[in-house]
Amino acid sequence: MQEEIAQLANEASQFVDKWESNVLFITAASFVVWLIWCVVYRRLEALAEKTKLRWDDLVIQALKTPISTLIWGWPGIISLGFLLEGHFKTTLDWLSTLKLLLVIAVCVWFVLRLVTNVESHVIAQQKRDETTVQAVSKVIRLFFVTIAVLTIMQSFGLSLSGLLTFGGVGGLIVGLAAKDLLSNFFGGMMIYFDRPFKVGDWVRSPDRNIEGTVERIGWRMTIIRTFDKRPLYVPNSVFSNIVVENPSRMLNRRIYETIGIRYDDSEVLSDIVHEIKKMLKNHPDIDTKQTLIVNFNGFGPSSLDMMVYTFTKTVNWIRYHEVKQDVLIKIMDIINAHNASIAYPTQTIKLAPEHAGMSEVLSSR
Incomplete structure (x- = not known):
């Protein structure tokens, strides 16, 4: 009994020594490879900065973390294999699958990082439509993530043909539920x-x-x-x-105003209309290629209504109001220059001649 215990202890000691030596060797090798990668990365980064193209910088930046993860992750899986295989005295086939999953994850990670870098670079240049850039980026991400998921499922032994067949039936169920x-x-x-x-x-x-x-x-x-x-x-x-x-997406902004002139100024109305139309045609911020109307438009309750209908060149909301203010002030100056006035609501009371002195009679009483 003591001999068996001693033999087991000896085997355990040999296993520990072998495992520790393998793991230490793999860890040391990984560290050396990682240092080499850091030196290579800095060299590539320096070379990329000297070029006029920005795309090589984006690729190198996307490579940095995924490659470092692969350098440490792959040896880590090998070390885990030494430990488990020595402990269970059997070969673990799923470790090769784990290595494949690591490679797939690193590749997809690199692509996603590259897509994000390119998206940010293109949007920062402001030469492309931001909505379109984001849409294309999302489609590319969805495509590579889908390919990665299908590859992972196939690596676990799932039949893609059977999955696609099930997807036809399951898609109907999911479509109704979602x-x-x-x-x-x-x-x-x-x-x-x-x-x-x-x-x-x-x-x-x-x-x-x-x-x-x-x-x-x-x-x-x-x-x-x-x-x-x-x-x-x-x-x-x-x-x-x-x-x-x-x-x-407006091409122009519209100025549409109805301005009333007093009935007492009817003699100069045509001159006012002519001057306003001339002013608008010569205004630098009015688009004369668009519809431009200045006309006497009707008889109001207390005014002669004049319609001013034109379009500005700018579509900016703040600039539009500045232009509109300038146009209205100039219209007011034209009206004042003809000794006319803008009408406001008034009421005229007419008394018959026989009642004209009624107020004096009432006041005398």
């Missing part, structure tokens, strides 16, 4: 493809109480920041059933 989720997803796809608006646009809907600036377009919902800084979280499926206005 109808709202799918409608929001396809609503987001239609926003990306039809592009009725993009991030940064001012949008509003006459059908709903929705108005503000688009902050983010996601797969499920769109975030709109109202002008009083409240966030609106609108499901994408809503945009399939409502009318959406996009004032950010």
Whole structure:
């Protein structure tokens, strides 16, 4: 009995010594490889900074952490294999699968990091539509994640053909159960493809109480920041059933005013109309290629109504009001220059001649 115990202790001691030597050797080798990779990375980074292209910098930045993880993760799995195989006295086939999963994870991680770097770089340049860039990035991420999931499932021995067959039946069940989720997803796809608006646009809907600036377009919902800084979280499926206005894509802004002149100034009305039209045609901020109307438009209760209808060149909201203010002030100056006045609501009381002195009679009594 004592001999068997001593033999077991001797075998355990040999196993521990062998495992410790293997693990220490693998760890030391991993450390050396990691140091070499750090030196190589810094050298590549220095070379990339000297080039005019930005794409090589993005690739190198995306490689750094995944490669470091692979350098330490792969030897770690090997060390774990030595420990478990020596302890259980058998070969563990799942360790090779674990190595494959590590490689897949590192590759997908690298691609996702690269896509994120490219997306940030393109958006920072402001030469591309931010909404389109984000949409393409999400599609690329979804594609590679799907490929990775299918590869992992195949590595576990699952049949992809059987999975796809099950997906036809299961897809119907999932589609019925997640109808709202799918409608929001396809609503987001239609926003990306039809592009009725993009991030940064001012949008509003006459059908709903929705108005503000688009902050983010996601797969499920769109975030709109109202002008009083409240966030609106609108499901994408809503945009399939409502009318959406996009004032950010206006080509011009309209000035449409009705200005009343006193009836006493009817003799100079035609001159005022002519001068205002001339002023608008020569105004640097008025788009004369668009409709321009200045005409006497009708008889009001206490004024001769004149219509001013024109378009500004700017679409900026603040600049538009500055231009409109300048136009209205110049119209007022033209009216005053003709010794006329802008009418305001008045009432005229006419008394018959026989009643003209009635107030004096009443006051004498």
